[in-house]
Amino acid sequence: MTQPPLLEVRRLVKHFVRKQGVWQPSTVVKAVDEVSFTVEAGEMFGLVGESGSGKSTTGRCILRLIEPTSGDVLFRGENILTFSRPRMRQARRDMQIVFQDPYSSLNPRMRAGDIVEEPLIIHRLGAKTERRERVAELFELVGLDPSHVTRYPHEFSGGQRQRIGIARALALHPAFIVADEPVSALDVSIQAQVVRLMLDLKERLKLTYLFIAHDLRLVEHICTRVAVMYLGRVVEMGATREIFRGPRHPYTRALLSAVPVLDPDAPRQRVPVDTTSFDPAAPLRQVDAAHWAAV
């Protein structure tokens, strides 16, 4: 393999400083703490964890929507953290984000077509008629009716709104998409439709995804590899199959055992999260061919 990975995250750190009050010293929250992983082109890489694990912050640091404290983010071999503002703007054409909440992430005063067209205007791509054509094409691509471009977000259902968000993310022909809990706000039948669309687009447009999620059942089905985050650190990483069949880290075991199973007679062996059973500072080490754990 001569090709470098599409994305390489090296020892990414994001500290938030919290001021407690006038007389108390401010404390540092290590939201992302020395996180490293690589995403190969064409892959759907899952980043899972519970709230406060740092998974969303990691996703945002990779796109520099939040500036990381330290570390490297290599995209096609180049460290984008060293990019100037104009250079970064160019790079963003290749790296887009789909947000969780299709209710709050779309501007309610803008028409759906304008929301999808906006990135084209910002990047000065095409004349008005060409842009309109591209918007109609994008609407069709994500399964929306192109005649609905003049409608406002509130006139669409949750699933349709998420399709608008996806169309907007695809407007600039990106290679890489950070999908930050893209279906967690949707009903389960709608979730399946949107996930199917994302998988379909991945094949047709040769996309690579960083799929951030808390629903392990979903991740098990769609991601080739997965990293499990806990308190800002990756505690386990590797091929999805390996991790779901033989989790090595106590936190991953607890997380997997907490997932409700559809069978009422399935044996339930709940493993509680026992923070004394592992060293939170332990580094990742290889435990199998395609499997790393901080044990």
Add this chain to the structure above:
Amino acid sequence: MTSPLLDVQHLTVVFDGSRSTGTAVDDVTFQLAAGETLGLVGESGSGKSMTAFAILRLVPPPGRIAGGRVLFEGRDLLTLPEREMRQIRGARISLIFQEPMTALNPVMRVGDQIAEALTVHGLATRDEARARAVELLDAVHIPDARRRIRDYPHQLSGGMRQRVMIAIALACHPALVIADEPTTALDVTIQAQVLDLLRELRVRYNLALLLITHDFGVIAEMADRVAVMYRGAIVEEGPVRQILRSPVHEYTRSLLAAVPRRGSDPGLDPYVSRTE
């Protein structure tokens, strides 16, 4: 056969619009025995929460109950005077909501909120109610309950807040608890703890539980029987094993097919494109 604790018959809730009337709950009938758990499952807008509100006569306007009967402990709640209804709400039937942060009063100590549930129904004096608040926080496994009663909701984690909500719901020894998506806002490890707690309390207090959820996994873990709602109506009802293993209604089947399963064979993968 003894009569059930809750007997909902032909319950109908409509919303009056300026031009037309919409039906949110459409001729819903089900029974719930003491100590039993019925899962009411459906997607958003299916009418499952509105059914719960109607049982408590809390349908927000312009919605109104257009028909049916809600027999609880032998009395029809829909014909009771409001004064008597207030003695039932929060006391004999209590409610646990999805989002504990919005359901709890942010400027009131949690101990006082639990105590209020008792004093408002005249079931205890202030001092008795305070002592009982500590007992209840103990019962829902909040460590160091004696100190925690002085906390405000924002000082507690999401899981702890949901435990406080459960403590409030249990304060007056209800016979029926209606839990509307009680774990949807919680992380999966916290959800597991809260479900374990509900299971334990259900046995200890012989509670009947009407569990409203969109998650079939939660249903499988908790329910004895399941009623599936779609567009305001119950389309299928039966014992949990029967519904999960051999659903009959097309809607139930499609809903179950959309749930990703742990470690399943690819044949059951909901994300494999099928011709629709």
